[in-house]
Amino acid sequence: MTKAELxxxxxxxxxxxxxxxxxxxxAFMDEVKHQLAxxxxxxxxxxxxxxVKHRAQKTGRLLAQNTTIIIPAHDIPAFKPADxxxxxxxxRSQKPEGQ
Numbered sequence: 001m002t003k004a005e006l007x008x009x010x011x012x013x014x015x016x017x018x019x020x021x022x023x024x025x026x027a028f029m030d031e032v033k034h035q036l037a038x039x040x041x042x043x044x045x046x047x048x049x050x051x052v053k054h055r056a057q058k059t060g061r062l063l064a065q066n067t068t069i070i071i072p073a074h075d076i077p078a079f080k081p082a083d084x085x086x087x088x089x090x091x092r093s094q095k096p097e098g099q
Contacts, residue, residue, distance in 0.1 A: 007022045036050060046082055046084055047082055048082045049080045050077065051078050051079075052076070052078070054073065054075050055076060058070075
């Protein structure tokens with residue numbers, strides 16, 4: 001699903017104009033990015049949490065050049081789904097192959 005498809009679905013379900021829904025979705029994404037850049041997590045009860053994970057320094061290899069490199073410690077954004085969300089995805093009805 002793309003952002004445009006998501007906006008269309010929300011607009012249709014709520015009856016709110018597409019441009020207003022698009023502005024709201026954009027503002028949500030901007031604020032999540034801003035909070036993560038500040039090192040803050042964003043928790044949405046029943047959905048999940050957008051968090052910042054710290055990756056320790058590690059050694060990697062460039063196989064083409066047969067050399068070892070040091071990958072410095074860094075932070076990355078991550079999403080941790082809520083337990084009810086995970087259960088909903090795990091327990092969804094499976095469609096038979098070929099349909």
